[in-house]
Amino acid sequence: MNSIRNKATQFSDLGRIDYKEAWELQTSLFEKILATKTVNRDLPADLQHTTDNFLLFCEHDHVYTLGKSGKESNLLVETEGLPSLKATYYHINRGGDITYHGPGQIVGYPILDLENFFTDIHKYMRGLEEVIIQTVAEYGITAGRIAGLTGVWVDSENADAARKLCAFGVRASRWVTMHGFALNVNTDLQYFNHIIPCGIRNKTVTSLQKELGYPVELREVQDLLKDKMSTVFGMEMTPVIEPAK
Secondary structure (H helix, E strand, O other), X not given: OOOOOOOEEEEEEEEEOOHHHHHHHHHHHHHHHHHHHHHHOXXXXXXXXXXXXXXXXXXXXXEEEEOOOOOHHHEOOOHHHHHHHXXXXXXXXXXXXXXXXXXXXXXXXXXXXXXXXXXOHHHHHHHXXXXXXXXXXXXXXXXXXXXXXXXXXXXXXXXXXXXXXXXXXXXXXXXXXXEEEEEEOOOOHHHHHHEOHHHOOOOEEOOHHHHHOOXXXXXXXXXXXXXXXXXXXXXXXXXXXXXXX
């Protein structure tokens, strides 16, 4: 483990960005951290380099993504029919099953070296959920968890009425994370009709807009998410990074 813990986290708002472009940016930052850790293996503790942490927020155009262990059958439309939905599709290297990303949704990609914080993936996932729970509470929405189902849900204690507000899926290697969460803010929920979200058949999805009855300013929600990430993980947010080319 790197003896120097760095909780500074470089934040960038990527705006609306193509999914593949964001995936490539994530991967470059992820590999940068891993490369530093590889170098550190051969150095004494007092000469090791600090590893970086990044937090990216963005929106995507309509896209469906399937996790590495997900089922193709959970995409309910033929791939040939995706252009009619103005949507694309990727089978990617995160955990979890299928989900949708699109306009009006905040996608968060924490690319962190958890050795700077704590080495516990379960704690990390519950921490991400807590960030969302605290964020939506600012709008008067009580959200929670359902045992055995990763995510944040409205009416989480009512099995028949529970609605997923935020989905999660991550990849981790040598305690470095990528991918993250997708919070439905003003999302067009009709796009979820073309999948079995996260492979769960008996649950529906929702958004802040649907629960509140009015659209919410994305930047306002982003600011809250940043604040809650700082609080839950003890991060020190640093000035905006320039996206890697």
